Amino acid sequence: MDLVLNIIISGLISGSVFALLAIGFSLIFGVARIVNIAHTAFYMVAAYCIYFVTHKMGSHPIWGMVAAIVLVTLLGIICYKLFINPIREHEGAVLIATIALAMAFQEIMVLKFTGTFLSVPSLVKGYFAILGVKVFYQQLLTFCVVLLVMAGLWILLMKTKLGLAIRSTAQDREVANLMGINEARVAMLTMGISVGLAALTGAVVVPLTVLEPHMWLHPLIMMMAVVVLGGLGSLKGSFLGAYILGFAEALVVFLAPMGAFLKGSVALSIMILVLLIRPEGLFGVSFEEER
Amino acid sequence: MERWEKRIFILAMVFLFAVSTFTVASGQDTIKIGVIGPMQFVQGIGQWNGATMAAEEINAKGGIQVGNKKMKIQLIKADSNEFINPTDATNAMERLITRDKVDFIVGGFRTEAVMPMQDIAMEAKKIFFGVGAAHDELCLRVAKNYNTYKYWFRGSPFNSTFLVRTSFVHLGTVGAILKQSLNLPKIKVAIVAEKAMWADPMIPAAEAVIPKMGMEVVGVWRPSDKATDVTAELSAIQRSEAHIIFTIFSASVGITFARQAGELKIPAMQVGINVEAQKDGFWEATQKMGNYVFTMNTYARNVEQNELTKPFVDTYIKRFGETPAYTADTYAVIVHRLAPAIEKVGSLDADKLVAFIENDVSKGPSGTVAYLKDAEGRHTHDQKWGPGYLTSVGVQWQDGKLVGVWPNKWKATPEAPEITYKGVMPVKIPPWMIEKYKK
Numbered sequence: 262m263d264l265v266l267n268i269i270i271s272g273l274i275s276g277s278v279f280a281l282l283a284i285g286f287s288l289i290f291g292v293a294r295i296v297n298i299a300h301t302a303f304y305m306v307a308a309y310c311i312y313f314v315t316h317k318m319g320s321h322p323i324w325g326m327v328a329a330i331v332l333v334t335l336l337g338i339i340c341y342k343l344f345i346n347p348i349r350e351h352e353g354a355v356l357i358a359t360i361a362l363a364m365a366f367q368e369i370m371v372l373k374f375t376g377t378f379l380s381v382p383s384l385v386k387g388y389f390a391i392l393g394v395k396v397f398y399q400q401l402l403t404f405c406v407v408l409l410v411m412a413g414l415w416i417l418l419m420k421t422k423l424g425l426a427i428r429s430t431a432q433d434r435e436v437a438n439l440m441g442i443n444e445a446r447v448a449m450l451t452m453g454i455s456v457g458l459a460a461l462t463g464a465v466v467v468p469l470t471v472l473e474p475h476m477w478l479h480p481l482i483m484m485m486a487v488v489v490l491g492g493l494g495s496l497k498g499s500f501l502g503a504y505i506l507g508f509a510e511a512l513v514v515f516l517a518p519m520g521a522f523l524k525g526s527v528a529l530s531i532m533i534l535v536l537l538i539r540p541e542g543l544f545g546v547s548f549e550e551e552r
Numbered sequence: 553m554e555r556w557e558k559r560i561f562i563l564a565m566v567f568l569f570a571v572s573t574f575t576v577a578s579g580q581d582t583i584k585i586g587v588i589g590p591m592q593f594v595q596g597i598g599q600w601n602g603a604t605m606a607a608e609e610i611n612a613k614g615g616i617q618v619g620n621k622k623m624k625i626q627l628i629k630a631d632s633n634e635f636i637n638p639t640d641a642t643n644a645m646e647r648l649i650t651r652d653k654v655d656f657i658v659g660g661f662r663t664e665a666v667m668p669m670q671d672i673a674m675e676a677k678k679i680f681f682g683v684g685a686a687h688d689e690l691c692l693r694v695a696k697n698y699n700t701y702k703y704w705f706r707g708s709p710f711n712s713t714f715l716v717r718t719s720f721v722h723l724g725t726v727g728a729i730l731k732q733s734l735n736l737p738k739i740k741v742a743i744v745a746e747k748a749m750w751a752d753p754m755i756p757a758a759e760a761v762i763p764k765m766g767m768e769v770v771g772v773w774r775p776s777d778k779a780t781d782v783t784a785e786l787s788a789i790q791r792s793e794a795h796i797i798f799t800i801f802s803a804s805v806g807i808t809f810a811r812q813a814g815e816l817k818i819p820a821m822q823v824g825i826n827v828e829a830q831k832d833g834f835w836e837a838t839q840k841m842g843n844y845v846f847t848m849n850t851y852a853r854n855v856e857q858n859e860l861t862k863p864f865v866d867t868y869i870k871r872f873g874e875t876p877a878y879t880a881d882t883y884a885v886i887v888h889r890l891a892p893a894i895e896k897v898g899s900l901d902a903d904k905l906v907a908f909i910e911n912d913v914s915k916g917p918s919g920t921v922a923y924l925k926d927a928e929g930r931h932t933h934d935q936k937w938g939p940g941y942l943t944s945v946g947v948q949w950q951d952g953k954l955v956g957v958w959p960n961k962w963k964a965t966p967e968a969p970e971i972t973y974k975g976v977m978p979v980k981i982p983p984w985m986i987e988k989y990k991k
Contacts, residue, residue: 267791271784278781376592376635378804378828380811380837388816394787395816469812470780471804471837474592475636479778514784518773521785522747525776 266394268511274400276507277407278466282480283487283499284410285458291494292431293448295345296356301477301484302363303456307333307463308472309370311381322384326464330457337456341449349448363477370474383468403465410458411500417454418496427451431494483525490532492545501543505531582626583616583900585890586654587882588644588669589661589684591631594831595879599659599683601872602880603627606887616891619898625886628652634665635803641665645672654678655900656890658707658882663687663749674700677902679909681707681885684878687750688712691934695926702906705923705933707889708881709850709944714937716754718848719824722946722958723798724765726823726846729979730795734989739767742794742820744785744801744809746777751800758798770794777803782812790818795989799824799847807837814841817984822846832874835952842949844982846957849947850878850918855956855975857919857945860888864917875954884916918942939964939971950980 286300307329314325340362348354385398418424429437430447438444470476487506491498509531510524517523535543587603589596607625610616615624630648632641641660648654649672657673660666661684670690673680680703682690688711694701709715727739743758745751755772762769770792773785782805789797797820801809806828813822826847828834834842853875856862864883868876876883893912897904910931913922919942924934935942946958957979959971 264791267784267787271787274783275781371592375597376590377594377833378807378837380807380839382839383815386815395783395790397783397812397815400783471807473804475778476780479780511784514773515788518771518785518788520774522774522776522779 264515266392268508268515270391270394270396271511271514272504272508273404274396274507275510276504277404278462278480278503279483279487279507280407280500280503281403281410281458281462281466282484283491283503284414284496285455285462286484287488287491287494287496287499288414288458289448289451289455290488291496292427292451293349294352295349295448295452296352296359297345297452297455298356298359298481299340299363299366300359300455300459301481302366303333303337303459304463304466304480305370305474305477306336306366307460308381308467308470308476309374310460311464311467312374312379312472315381316379322382322468325381326384329464330460333460333463334453334457337459338449338453341452345452346445346449363481367474367477374472374474376473376475379472380470381468381472384465397469399465399468403469406461406465410461414496423447423450479525483528486529486532490535490542492542495542495544498542498544502532581621581623583618583623583656583894584626584628584652584654585886586628586630586648586652586657586659588630588632588641588648588657588659589879590633590635591629592633593635594833594877595661595684595827596631596659598877598879599661599882600627600629601868602683602876602882602884603658603886605868605871605880606883606885606891609887610891617895617898618900628654630659632660632665632669634660634662638662638665638668642668642672645669649673649676649678657681658683658885659879660684661879663690666690670701670704674703677703679703679705679890679902679905681705681882681890683707683882683885685750686710686712686715688753688934691924691932692926694933695928695930698931702910702931702933703902705889705909706935707885708918709878710935710937710942712750712753713757714935714942715825715848716757717937718944719754719798719800720758720761720765721962722846722848723762723767723796723823725946725958725960725962726796726821726979727765727767730821730981730985733981734795734986736795736989739796740770740792740794741767741796741798742770742789742792743772743798744789745772745774745799746779746801746803746805747774748777748802750802754800758800762798767796775805775809777801777805779805780808782809783816785809786813786816786818789820790816794820795985796820797822797824799826801825802827804828807834807842810834810842810845811838812841814838814843814845817982819982819985819988821982821985824848827877829949830877830947830954832954834954835949840952843951844949844980846946846948846979848944849954850881850944851876852945852947852954852956852975855945855947855973857917857943857973858915860915860917878918881916881918884918884921888914888916889921918944939968943971945973945976948979950977 310329311325383399487502491502506528513524589599615622630644634641657680663685666685806826829847922936
């Protein structure tokens with residue numbers, strides 16, 4: 262019984278981290294068709310921002326988190342205006358530009374902090390046990406943040422004018438433009454929200470992990486897998502895809518401990534299997550339909 | 553005018569020849585040593601720091617006596633970036649040899665990257681002291697194909713087989729302490745090894761030896777070497793009711809594992825190899841959760857293997873502000889092996905130096921180094937392990953301090969004399985473990 266409980270808890274926690282990253286990535290792709298490879302690099306920058314505020318300035322982690330979310334969101338908007346917006350119509354160029362951005366962030370962090378492994382303190386220290394299974398409060402916080410973010414995003418998209426504009430732009434950019442929606446502005450705001458979500462992920466996840474300048478690579482692969490599995494641009498798909506891969510990872514660790522390092526590969530294999538059956542992903546728009 | 557032009561041309565040629573000859577001659581006044589490693593990471597920084605200290609020390613004395621002249625050391629830094637991209641490592645090695653024209657090479661860290669680096673150095677007949685990689689194969693290549701690989705020598709640490717043997721000694725020591733202190737009938741061991749080539753041969757060895765030591769293996773876990781979350785593995789280990797977690801880590805997973813295990817108060821002692829735990833920064837990196845982690849190490853503050861240890865460790869700490877890691881043994885390689893060999897041979901000729909070094913016995917800050925031959929009497933250029941030679945030390949994090957705890961009354965064989973290094977302290981058991989098991 263506690264094996265099942267272990268798998269459920271581990272799956273929920275891993276899935277929550279993937280979901281937080283994937284939702285932001287999916288949002289900007291859905292609205293502006295921007296494949297932002299630098300998404301997890303923003304998450305890495307947020308993590309270093311928290312480290313800087315807590316260790317170098319000696320402030321409480323909560324201030325680090327606030328600073329990280331605000332600064333990284335601003336950084337995301339600036340990067341969008343300077344590097345992405347001018348080439349937005351060329352999807353391949355955007356892809357390459359965001360890879361370059363991510364690499365640039367990585368190298369800046371190497372120069373500033375070297376490759377030394379660092380860490381930041383938890384916002385909520387300690388753990389609790391559910392039927393003998395230990396769970397960090399920080400993990401519980403991550404799970405709650407995912408639920409709150411999902412609820413917040415739903416309200417934003419469904420109950421506000423901005424949400425309506427975002428949904429309209431996602432559905433048809435040209436028609437949205439003809440209806441008087443400033444499509445470029447919506448894309449910029451969506452980019453801000455998307456990067457803000459990456460920063461938020463960094464803020465809640467980084468106390469559970471190790472900081473190093475290449476920490477954006479593994480989450481990037483998993484996030485892309487989640488997004489493709491769930492269907493490009495679908496928030497619902499990203500949410501579900503994240504938990505499917507989270508549970509796949511937990512199953513590997515608990516049922517095949519010798520192959521724990523394969524958890525990422527197994528998750529990616531599941532993605533490929535799903536795509537073979539349903540190429541558009543679980544909730545994606547089929548390519549034929551889109552054309 | 554034509555004759556004048558010819559004369560000017562000839563004069564210019566003579567001048568250029570003289571300048572180039574002078575440049576080569578002055579180039580020969582220095583011995584170029586390439587230091588290759590992941591320079592953005594602590595392992596590479598350690599390699600560079602050790603080599604820097606060695607060069608400064610030797611150059612302050614006027615250099616190395618080569619025949620009838622003194623030659624100073626010039627270090628060339630090469631970032632192998634091998635953690636991220638092993639291809640960069642081979643490029644860096646090529647650059648050291650072809651562009652920088654180094655005489656000797658020290659460094660390398662990941663076996664996967666060191667093997668191709670080794671091939672490049674061997675092809676160029678450059679003596680390469682490995683200071684970082686532990687896989688046996690690196691030295692077995694010397695025995696199998698001596699003429700090609702004889703320019704390779706292991707610098708530090710000793711090979712995977714000896715690393716695991718030492719870890720078993722540590723495991724046995726801690727197992728005996730737990731058994732006696734907590735009155736446990738049989739010690740259960742969980743093996744956790746990162747997924748990396750150097751750790752592969754250690755797992756079957758551990759699975760075979762641990763039962764023979766009277767302990768039970770309850771499972772083997774192999775997280776990624778860069779895993780950022782091991783709570784699933786820790787939950788599974790706790791379910792297995794292991795008393796000891798036998799760790800085999802060299803990468804960042806060592807921090808993640810120790811931090812999360814400490815925060816979750818997993819009632820098991822971590823013993824084995826955790827390279828990250830060998831560093832002073834481990835305490836902060838684990839947010840002070842790495843308490844009671846026991847790992848093998850090359851050096852520890854206030855622990856003396858011989859009379860050379862304290863001067864080296866103290867000077868290193870004074871110069872760089874931290875305890876030297878084993879990759880800082882570039883110092884020992886240059887000061888205690890390469891420099892004396894060059895002076896005794898009186899030449900930089902690689903073949904002459906190989907013939908000398910492979911039969912030499914030298915003392916360094918971590919112990920006495922002698923090179924081994926295999927069962928067939930072939931040179932391996934691997935280092936001898938055991939009492940009187942290299943043994944390493946066992947260290948444990950105790951309330952923010954990395955304390956030397958082994959060897960403490962250690963007997964390598966029942967007949968062997970007890971060995972205790974100066975400055976070692978008793979092993980401490982985590983209080984939450986005592987609380988769980990002590991009735």
